[in-house]
Amino acid sequence: MAEVEIRAVSKAFGQTRAVSELSLTVSDGEFVALLGPTGAGKTTTLRLVAGLETPDSGSIRIGGRDMTGDAPADRDVAFVFQQYSLYPHLTVFENMAFALRAPIRRVPEAEIRAKVHEVARMLHIETKLDNKATQLSGGQMQRVAIGRALVRSPSIYLMDEPLSSLDAKLRGEMRLELKRIQTDLGATILYVTHDQTEAMTMASRIGVIEAGRLMQIGTPREIYENPVNAYVAARLGQPAINLLPAGLFAGLPPAAKTIGARTEHLTIVRGGGDVAATVTRIEHLGDQSHLHLDLGGLPVVTLSDPEANLGAGDVVSLCLNKPLFFDAAGGRVAV
Amino acid sequence: MDEPLGALDTEMREAMIRELRALHDRLGATTVYVTHDQLEAMAMADRIAVMNHGVVEQVASPRDIYDRPASLFVADFIGSPPMNFLPFRDSLQAGARTVRLGERDVAIPAVREALPESDLVLGVRPEHVRFTDQGMVRGEVYGSEYLGTTQIVTVTTRYGALKARSPASISFRTGENIGLDFRPDTLSIFDKQSGRAIRTALYEGGAHG
Numbered sequence: 001m002a003e004v005e006i007r008a009v010s011k012a013f014g015q016t017r018a019v020s021e022l023s024l025t026v027s028d029g030e031f032v033a034l035l036g037p038t039g040a041g042k043t044t045t046l047r048l049v050a051g052l053e054t055p056d057s058g059s060i061r062i063g064g065r066d067m068t069g070d071a072p073a074d075r076d077v078a079f080v081f082q083q084y085s086l087y088p089h090l091t092v093f094e095n096m097a098f099a100l101r102a103p104i105r106r107v108p109e110a111e112i113r114a115k116v117h118e119v120a121r122m123l124h125i126e127t128k129l130d131n132k133a134t135q136l137s138g139g140q141m142q143r144v145a146i147g148r149a150l151v152r153s154p155s156i157y158l159m160d161e162p163l164s165s166l167d168a169k170l171r172g173e174m175r176l177e178l179k180r181i182q183t184d185l186g187a188t189i190l191y192v193t194h195d196q197t198e199a200m201t202m203a204s205r206i207g208v209i210e211a212g213r214l215m216q217i218g219t220p221r222e223i224y225e226n227p228v229n230a231y232v233a234a235r236l237g238q239p240a241i242n243l244l245p246a247g248l249f250a251g252l253p254p255a256a257k258t259i260g261a262r263t264e265h266l267t268i269v270r271g272g273g274d275v276a277a278t279v280t281r282i283e284h285l286g287d288q289s290h291l292h293l294d295l296g297g298l299p300v301v302t303l304s305d306p307e308a309n310l311g312a313g314d315v316v317s318l319c320l321n322k323p324l325f326f327d328a329a330g331g332r333v334a335v
Numbered sequence: 336m337d338e339p340l341g342a343l344d345t346e347m348r349e350a351m352i353r354e355l356r357a358l359h360d361r362l363g364a365t366t367v368y369v370t371h372d373q374l375e376a377m378a379m380a381d382r383i384a385v386m387n388h389g390v391v392e393q394v395a396s397p398r399d400i401y402d403r404p405a406s407l408f409v410a411d412f413i414g415s416p417p418m419n420f421l422p423f424r425d426s427l428q429a430g431a432r433t434v435r436l437g438e439r440d441v442a443i444p445a446v447r448e449a450l451p452e453s454d455l456v457l458g459v460r461p462e463h464v465r466f467t468d469q470g471m472v473r474g475e476v477y478g479s480e481y482l483g484t485t486q487i488v489t490v491t492t493r494y495g496a497l498k499a500r501s502p503a504s505i506s507f508r509t510g511e512n513i514g515l516d517f518r519p520d521t522l523s524i525f526d527k528q529s530g531r532a533i534r535t536a537l538y539e540g541g542a543h544g
Contacts, residue, residue, distance in 0.1 A: 037344065038344050176480075200480075200482055201480040201481065263484050284377065284398045285377045286397070
C-alpha cells in the first residue's frame with residue numbers, strides 16, 4: 001500500500017469539463033470515499049488515477065513517484081468496476097487468479113492457489129471456486145469482482161460503485177465486510193459512490209464532489225455537522241436537510257439568507273413555537289417515519305416521533321434548535 | 336411494473352418514488368409493482384405482499400408489515416438493519432405478559448394462545464433497543480456506524496450480535512460493557528420451527544390482509 005496524491009488535475013472531454021483543478025491525498029491505509037451524483041466526475045477521477053485517462057493538466061503521484069504519464073499496468077493499482085466485468089468462459093478460481101498470472105508478475109502457481117483460496121474464504125465464496133463465473137447470483141459475482149482485486153497487494157484499490165447493483169440487504173452486509181477487510185489488510189482505498197450511507201459508514205474521509213470540483217473533504221461527522229455550503233449539507237442526511245428562507249424566523253445572523261434545518265435542528269411542539277405548520281402526510285418507512293409539513297406553502301420533511309400521534313391536517317408549531325445558516329451564494333454563515 | 340427504478344441512483348430513485356406515487360394518486364390506476372427494494376415498497380404501496388420461494392408470506396399495509404410481521408422471514412426481510420432475533424426456550428400460557436429469557440423475565444405484549452415448551456425467538460427492532468445499566472441483556476460494543484442523525488451500534492451478546500439504533504450524539508467505546516433493554520409493547524415472538532408469529536396483543540391492533 002502507498003500514499004496517492006492527486007495534484008490540481010483537470011480533464012475535459014470536448015467542451016465538457018469532467019474534472020477541474022482537483023487535489024486530493026489518500027494516505028497509506030486510508031479509506032476515502034468520493035460522493036456525488038451521476039456525472040459529477042467521480043469515475044473520471046478514478047480512471048485518471050488508474051491511468052485509463054490522461055489529465056490535461058496536473059499530476060498523479062503514487063508512493064511519492066510521479067506516474068502521470070505511465071501506463072495503467074505500471075502503476076500498481078487494482079480497479080473494481082461497477083459492472084463486474086468477469087470473464088464468462090472462466091471459473092471463479094481462474095477469474096481471481098487471472099491478474100496474478102500476468103507475464104509481468106510471474107507469481108509461482110502454489111502461491112496463486114494459496115492467495116485465491118485465502119481471499120475466497122474472506123469473501124465467503126470458497127465453495128464456488130469451480131463454478132463458471134456467470135453461474136452465480138449478482139451478489140456472488142460482485143464478490144468475485146472484489147476478490148479479483150484483493151488477491152493482489154497494489155498501492156491502492158480503486159472501486160467504482162462496487163455495491164450499487166446489489167439488493168438492499170446484501171449491500172448492508174457487504175458494507176460491513178468490506179470495511180472489516182479494509183481494516184484487517186490496512187488497505188488504501190479510493191471508493192466512488194452516490195450512496196451517502198456507504199460513504200458515511202465505510203470511509204475514514206469523504207470527499208464531496210460536484211461538477212468536477214472537490215467541494216469539501218473531511219470525516220463523515222465533519223461533513224455532516226459542519227458542511228461548508230448548502231450543496232454539501234444537502235448531500236448527507238435522511239431525510240434531506242430542509243432549506244428554508246431566512247424570513248420565516250426572527251433573530252437570525254444578518255448575512256443568513258437560507259436556514260438549513262435537519263431533523264435534529266427542529267423541535268415540534270403542539271403550540272407556543274416560532275412558526276405554525278400543517279401536517280400533510282406521515283410516511284411510514286419502517287425504521288423511521290417521515291413527517292411531511294406545510295410551512296406557509298413550503299414543504300418541510302422531518303422525522304416523526306412515533307409517540308406523537310400526529311395525523312394529516314394537524315397544526316403544529318416549530319422551534320429551531322441551532323440550525324445551519326447559509327448566505328445568498330449558498331456559503332456557510334458562521335454563528 | 337417490474338423493478339422500473341432498479342437501475343437509478345439513490346437521488347433519482349427517491350424523486351421517482353414520489354413522482355410515481357403522485358401519478359398513481361392522480362390516475363387511480365390499478366398497479367402491481369415488483370421490487371426487491373424495501374424502501375420503494377414501503378414508500379409507495381397501499382399494500383405489500385412479501386414473497387418467499389413462490390409463497391406469499393404476508394399481505395398487509397407497509398405499517399403492519401413492519402410493526403406486525405407474520406413470520407420470521409418477513410421480519411428479517413423488511414427493515415434495515417433487520418430485526419434482532421434472540422432464541423430462547425419456553426412454554427406460553429394464554430394471557431402471559433412475560434417470557435423467560437436466560438435468568439430474566441422480559442415483558443411482552445399479552446400472549447393470546449397457549450403453546451407447549453418449544454424453541455421460540457424473540458424479535459426486537461433496532462430502534463426499540465435502549466441502553467440502560469439495569470438492562471435485560473448485557474454485551475460488549477463491537478462497533479458503531481455513524482449515519483448523521485442516528486447511529487447503528489452493534490453489541491456482542493450471548494444471543495449473538497444485536498443492533499441498536501440510537502441518537503448519533505451518544506458516544507460508545509468499542510469493547511465497552513453495556514446493558515440493553517427492549518420496548519415491551521413492540522416485541523414479537525416467533526415459533527422457531529415454523530417461523531410463524533405467535534398471536535399477541537400486538538397483532539390485534541392491525542388490519543390483516
